[in-house]
Amino acid sequence: MRGWIWVIDNKMRDYGEVHYDTRIVRINKQLHKRTKELLIDTLLHEELHIRYPLLSERGICALTERTLPHLTKSRRSTMYKRLGNKRPIKIGTKALRLPDGVIRRFKSKRARDQFERRVRQRIKQISEA
Numbered sequence: 001m002r003g004w005i006w007v008i009d010n011k012m013r014d015y016g017e018v019h020y021d022t023r024i025v026r027i028n029k030q031l032h033k034r035t036k037e038l039l040i041d042t043l044l045h046e047e048l049h050i051r052y053p054l055l056s057e058r059g060i061c062a063l064t065e066r067t068l069p070h071l072t073k074s075r076r077s078t079m080y081k082r083l084g085n086k087r088p089i090k091i092g093t094k095a096l097r098l099p100d101g102v103i104r105r106f107k108s109k110r111a112r113d114q115f116e117r118r119v120r121q122r123i124k125q126i127s128e129a
């Protein structure tokens, strides 16, 4: 899941959506509450889309159903934690902690700041769309 950014977007129509080009996963948390749909189900579903980009929607649904009962507690908590922070956090001068907890290092402060701006812009675009 390295490099992927998970964000909450309560304005979207679906439960979740994967953008392969920007490596951003959007999750509609409010919709889950409203319909009593399981959040963990969607988190796993979207993760499987990332892992198996060529698998059909039906295949992903079937795999989600098969895998869900066997998730350990620590796997579940890792998946929930991805939604913890919406923004990347600066660490030192050349690194960022991404919302999924991954620390990403850059060759220069400039490269780090450029990447951060791109991510923030993308998140803003998504939440305004």
Ligand SMILES: [Zn+2]
Pocket (backbone or CB within 6 Å): 045, 049, 057, 060
């Ligand atoms: Zn799907």
